Structure formats: C-alpha cells, structure tokens
Amino acid sequence: MAGSAKNSPRDTPGDDKVLAIDLGGTLTKIGLVSRKGSVLKAEVFKTGAMGPFEDFMDQVEQVFAKWQKDPGIKPLAMGIGAPNASSLTGCMENPPNFNWGNSIPLREALKEKWDLPAYLTNDANAAALGEMYFGVARGLEHFVTLTLGTGLGSGIVSHGKLLTGSRGMAGEIGHINVFPEGRQCKCGLKGCLETYASVTGIRRTVMELIAEGGTDSVLSAYSYDELEGLTISHAALQGDPIAIKAFEFTGKILGLKMADTAAHLDPEAFVISGGLSQAGDLLLNPIRKHMEARLFRAYRGKIAVLTTEYSSEEAVLGPAALAWQHLDEGGV
Numbered sequence: 001m002a003g004s005a006k007n008s009p010r011d012t013p014g015d016d017k018v019l020a021i022d023l024g025g026t027l028t029k030i031g032l033v034s035r036k037g038s039v040l041k042a043e044v045f046k047t048g049a050m051g052p053f054e055d056f057m058d059q060v061e062q063v064f065a066k067w068q069k070d071p072g073i074k075p076l077a078m079g080i081g082a083p084n085a086s087s088l089t090g091c092m093e094n095p096p097n098f099n100w101g102n103s104i105p106l107r108e109a110l111k112e113k114w115d116l117p118a119y120l121t122n123d124a125n126a127a128a129l130g131e132m133y134f135g136v137a138r139g140l141e142h143f144v145t146l147t148l149g150t151g152l153g154s155g156i157v158s159h160g161k162l163l164t165g166s167r168g169m170a171g172e173i174g175h176i177n178v179f180p181e182g183r184q185c186k187c188g189l190k191g192c193l194e195t196y197a198s199v200t201g202i203r204r205t206v207m208e209l210i211a212e213g214g215t216d217s218v219l220s221a222y223s224y225d226e227l228e229g230l231t232i233s234h235a236a237l238q239g240d241p242i243a244i245k246a247f248e249f250t251g252k253i254l255g256l257k258m259a260d261t262a263a264h265l266d267p268e269a270f271v272i273s274g275g276l277s278q279a280g281d282l283l284l285n286p287i288r289k290h291m292e293a294r295l296f297r298a299y300r301g302k303i304a305v306l307t308t309e310y311s312s313e314e315a316v317l318g319p320a321a322l323a324w325q326h327l328d329e330g331g332v
C-alpha cells in the first residue's frame with residue numbers, strides 16, 4: 001500500500017479530501033488526504049506535550065493558515081488520532097507523558113476553531129481503520145492491529161467495524177496479563193503484555209539477559225537508556241546470542257497472547273506495526289511459531305500475521321480513514 005500514499009493519477013485537484021491529525025507524544029503529523037488515501041499535503045511539528053495545550057493549538061493553526069491560502073483546499077471533515085483519546089467523550093483522558101490536564105477536549109477545540117465536522121479516536125484505533133481503508137487489511141472484516149512502539153497499542157475490527165466497547169476503551173491488549181507478578185507497567189499493573197512486547201519491553205529483556213551473565217554480547221556495552229530497538233535488531237542479524245534470545249522471548253510472549261486473542265475474536269489476521277515490526281522475520285518467525293502452537297484447533301493455519309506497509313510519515317492515513325468512515329456513514 002505504500003505506493004497509494006503518493007499522489008495517485010486518479011486524484012484530481014477537485015477531488016474530496018479530509019484533514020487528518022496524528023497527535024503523538026513527540027511529533028504531530030497533519031495531512032490533507034484524498035478518498036483514495038493519497039497524502040496531498042503534509043506537515044510535521046513537535047507536539048510540545050510538556051508545554052501548554054494552547055501552544056499546540058497555535059502550531060496547528062499556523063499549518064492550516066498556510067494551507068488555506070490555496071483556494072483548492074476545502075476539506076470535508078477532520079479526523080484525529082491521539083493517545084488515550086475517547087471517541088465517546090471527544091477528550092484525551094489522562095494521557096501519560098502529557099502536561100495538558102486530565103481531560104483535554106481536543107475534538108471540541110479543533111472543531112470550533114475550523115468549523116468542520118471533527119472525529120476523534122485513540123491512535124491505535126485510528127491505525128486499525130487506516131489499515132482497513134488503505135493498508136494491508138483492505139478486504140478484511142475481522143482483524144487485530146498491534147502497534148509495537150514505546151508501548152503496545154491495539155485496535156480490533158470485527159464485522160468491518162471498530163470494536164469500541166461500552167466506554168470507547170475496548171482493545172487494550174497491551175494491558176492483558178502475561179505474568180501476575182511480572183514487570184511493572186506504567187499503567188500501575190504488573191506483568192502487562194506491553195512491558196514485554198514493545199520496543200521498551202525488548203530493551204528490558206536484553207538488560208535482564210545480560211544481567212544473568214555467562215553469555216558474551218555486543219549489547220553489554222550499552223546502558224538501558226542508550227539501547228535502541230534497531231541496535232538489538234542489528235545485533236541479532238549479526239548472530240549475537242543475547243539479541244537472538246531477546247527476539248525469541250518477545251515473539252514467544254506475543255505469540256501466546258495472540259493465540260489467546262484469537263480465541264476471543266476469531267480474526268482473519270493480525271497486523272503488526274510500530275518500531276519493533278521493522279525487525280521483520282526476527283520477530284515474526286517466533287510469533288508465528290508460538291502462536292500456532294497455542295492456537296485452538298479450529299483456528300490453526302488460518303490466521304495471517306501481516307506487517308504494515310505504512311511508513312511513519314503515513315501515520316495520517318489512520319485519522320483520515322476515521323473521517324472518511326464517518327462521512328461514508330453520513331456523519332455530520
């Protein structure tokens with residue numbers, strides 16, 4: 001799908017388009033996206049999560065003011081994906097690593113400012129919609145996305161619809177339990193899946209394996225803060241035993257919990273994205289092996305494990321899909 005984010009010859013300047021905002025803890029990406037998933041315009045700026053919310057709004061305004069000078073730009077709606085955002089309240093609820101307050105009325109703030117229909121959901125759910133509209137999940141009606149970054153974000157699509165639950169909070173697979181007295185999670189619980197299956201998780205695993213001693217590894221030269229996911233991937237590709245063991249352990253834990261998830265949802269596929277997915281087969285092979293070994297018989301050999309084809313620059317496709325979905329359903 002990577003190609004479809006580029007300008008398609010089928011997208012003429014007069015085509016309908018939506019504004020899409022992918023608000024991340026570090027960077028915010030804004031795009032103007034066509035119905036076919038072409039990113040027609042894009043800007044990136046630092047979110048400033050520790051500064052005032054008003055500064056963030058000023059930055060968004062600057063981008064829009066610049067774009068509005070082009071008379072061809074008349075978006076139909078705005079889609080927003082943000083951490084801990086609730087589609088029901090329109091707010092970011094207690095987002096960790098933000099200093100904007102406990103309940104940030106992001107949807108109303110953006111809607112009022114630009115007088116456009118605005119739709120908000122959490123970033124992981126937006127990513128699931130992006131895969132369904134424009135990505136590797138096109139044509140699928142039952143799938144689960146797992147975004148392995150600093151944490152583990154997930155979105156569940158069932159019968160072609162995002163599963164939202166009673167409070168708009170369904171699909172927090174990152175916080176299902178792996179070990180009851182396991183690693184401390186930022187959410188306050190212990191042993192959550194994201195403390196193992198994420199970039200942060202694999203870094204912790206490497207540090208634990210090194211601390212056990214007895215195995216030489218190039219990764220011993222790194223402190224926890226210095227160690228990046230890519231460094232572990234490179235070491236594994238060079239045959240480093242600790243790095244290989246860390247991927248095997250991470251893939252095993254994730255594969256087991258994907259088998260559990262399959263028992264709840266009977267999906268056609270899982271779509272893996274985020275920084276750790278760049279490790280490719282280093283991670284996918286143990287995931288597939290351990291998932292298959294633990295799958296209930298009815299699902300064996302039937303669930304695809306796919307990786308996203310998006311680049312991080314295309315993160316706006318998720319919130320764009322959210323806006324298109326509402327427009328397609330006649331939302332106002």
Ligand SMILES: [Zn+2]
Binds near residue numbers: 187
């Ligand atoms: Zn947790």
